[in-house]
Structure formats: C-alpha cells, structure tokens
Amino acid sequence: MSKKVAIITGSGRGIGKAIAERLATENYYVAVVDIDESSAKYVSDSINAIKENQAKYYVLDVADRKSVFDLVDKVVADFGRLDVFVNNAGIAYIDSIIDSDPEKVERLFDVNLKGTFWGIQAAAKQLKKQGSGGRIINAASLAAVEGSALQGAYSASKFAIRGLGQSAAKELAKYNITVNTYDPGIVITPLRDYIDQRTAQIKNTTAEIQRQSVVNEIALGRAALPDDVADVVSFLVSQQAKYITGQSILIDGGMRFH
Numbered sequence: 119m120s121k122k123v124a125i126i127t128g129s130g131r132g133i134g135k136a137i138a139e140r141l142a143t144e145n146y147y148v149a150v151v152d153i154d155e156s157s158a159k160y161v162s163d164s165i166n167a168i169k170e171n172q173a174k175y176y177v178l179d180v181a182d183r184k185s186v187f188d189l190v191d192k193v194v195a196d197f198g199r200l201d202v203f204v205n206n207a208g209i210a211y212i213d214s215i216i217d218s219d220p221e222k223v224e225r226l227f228d229v230n231l232k233g234t235f236w237g238i239q240a241a242a243k244q245l246k247k248q249g250s251g252g253r254i255i256n257a258a259s260l261a262a263v264e265g266s267a268l269q270g271a272y273s274a275s276k277f278a279i280r281g282l283g284q285s286a287a288k289e290l291a292k293y294n295i296t297v298n299t300y301d302p303g304i305v306i307t308p309l310r311d312y313i314d315q316r317t318a319q320i321k322n323t324t325a326e327i328q329r330q331s332v333v334n335e336i337a338l339g340r341a342a343l344p345d346d347v348a349d350v351v352s353f354l355v356s357q358q359a360k361y362i363t364g365q366s367i368l369i370d371g372g373m374r375f376h
C-alpha cells in the first residue's frame with residue numbers, strides 16, 4: 119500500500135486528537151499540529167509508541183499564514199508527500215454582540231476563518247503540485263447551520279467556513295481534490311466546557327444546567343465524543359467518499375434536520 123500523509127491542525131486534544139489517532143490506526147503518517155507544544159508532543163509520542171515514526175509534531179499558530187505554508191513544506195520534507203489536510207483548529211468566544219470585545223472577535227476570525235483559509239490555500243498548492251488529488255476537510259459546527267445567542271462571532275466564522283469550503287470544492291475539483299466540512303453538535307471537549315461555563319455565567323445559571331439544556335435537544339440522548347467526529351472524518355478521507363465534495367455533514371445526534 120502506498121504511503122498516505124495527513125496534517126491535522128489543533129490535534130493536541132479534543133476532536134483533533136481523536137482524528138489524528140484514528141488516521142494513524144488507518145496507517146496514515148500524521149502531522150500533529152497545535153499551538154500548544156506539550157499537548158502536540160504528547161499525542162505524537164503516544165502514536166509513535168504504537169508504531170514507530172508514524173507521527174511528528176509541529177507547533178504553530180494557524181492564524182499565521184507563513185507558519186501554515188512552512189508547515190506543509192516541513193511535512194513534505196519529513197514524510198515525502200501530503201494527502202489529507204484537516205483544518206480542525208478553532209477557538210470559541212462567548213458573549214453578546216453588544217458586549218463583544220473587538221480584540222477577541224478579531225482573534226477568533228484570525229484563527230477560525232483565516233486559519234482555515236490559509237490551510238486550504240497551502241494544502242491545495244501542494245496537492246495540485248503532486249497531481250494525484252487529495253482531501254481537504256474543515257471543521258465547521260452546528261453553529262454553521264443555525265446561529266445561537268451569545269455565539270455571534272463564533273457562528274459567523276463557522277458559517278463562513280462552510281461557504282469557503284463550497285468555493286474551494288468548486289475550484290479544486292479539477293485537480294481531484296475534494297473539500298468537505300464536518301459540523302459537530304455538542305462534543306465533550308475543553309472547548310465545549312468553556313462554552314457551557316461562559317454561557318452559564320452570562321445567563322446566571324450553572325454549567326451543568328446549561329450542558330443539560332443543550333443535551334436535552336439531542337434526539338439520540340447524549341453528547342458526542344470526539345470519536346463520533348473522527349468516524350465521519352475517517353469516512354470523508356476514505357475511497358468510499360471519493361464522489362463527495364462541497365458538503366457539510368452534521369454530526370449532532372439529531373439536533374437540527376435539513
């Protein structure tokens with residue numbers, strides 16, 4: 119079997135970690151990318167403990183375009199090629215639109231939207247050069263399907279990622295590069311903990327009550343685990359998904375239906 123190489127941003131913990139570990143079990147060489155060095159190293163080391171030299175970690179801020187382009191060059195130098203780029207890194211900022219702090223809003227767009235833009239751009243240039251197609255997968259959200267109160271900036275960034283993914287799918291199809299988006303609902307990770315804590319603070323309730331109120335909306339009756347999202351990314355990078363592009367797939371246990 120020929121060598122397959124995947125870059126997963128924000129894979130030091132949460133959903134990205136589950137994706138990196140899953141792709142490693144599917145024989146991908148994985149680039150574990152995170153702004154936090156210790157978590158990226160931890161995930162890379164744990165993958166290498168199972169199969170030597172299958173992972174490497176890279177520390178960078180996806181908001182920095184040059185770092186993202188350098189990342190692709192380094193990964194190609196280290197592993198020889200690129201097949202899959204998962205733009206998973208993202209941050210949340212919870213506040214009313216009236217009270218939103220401009221610096222936090224700018225940072226959120228820099229990471230979520232521009233970071234994804236640079237990731238698509240850098241990956242597409244490399245995949246086009248290789249001439250053998252590829253897969254680009256982006257993290258959007260349930261918040262990319264319906265806006266929620268207190269999530270104005272976050273939701274806007276995620277709607278934009280879906281639009282960006284559709285444009286990229288149209289532009290890159292001629293190179294046999296597919297571009298798809300995953301839209302998780304409520305996934306148990308530190309990011310979701312922050313959302314529930316901060317939302318509860320503003321609403322003057324508890325994080326537990328806030329969490330339960332969103333879980334009550336889930337038809338399947340439970341919040342997602344990061345592996346539930348990794349299952350879908352595993353499908354999107356598989357041969358079985360070769361004819362799917364420009365789509366965004368809700369992984370929300372049945373919260374919104376469309």
Ligand SMILES: NC(=O)C1=CN([C@@H]2O[C@H](COP(=O)(O)OP(=O)(O)OC[C@H]3O[C@@H](n4cnc5c(N)ncnc54)[C@H](O)[C@@H]3O)[C@@H](O)[C@H]2O)C=CC1
Pocket residue numbers: 127128129130131132133134151152153154157178179180181206207208209229233257258259260261301302303304305306307308309310
């Ligand atoms: N947890 C959830 O319920 C949902 C999450 N998502 C999206 O899924 C993605 C992953 O979310 P989680 O795993 O929950 O988040 P998380 O906060 O648990 O993990 C995100 C990882 O990305 C890294 N990161 C953050 N900013 C970065 C940057 N500028 N450059 C490089 N790495 C950076 C963090 O250090 C962290 O390791 C995000 O895009 C998020 O918006 C979407 C819908 C629901």
Ligand SMILES: CC(=O)C(C)=O
Pocket residue numbers: 210258259260261302303304305309310313
């Ligand atoms: C974090 C996030 O995107 C949701 C919908 O909770």
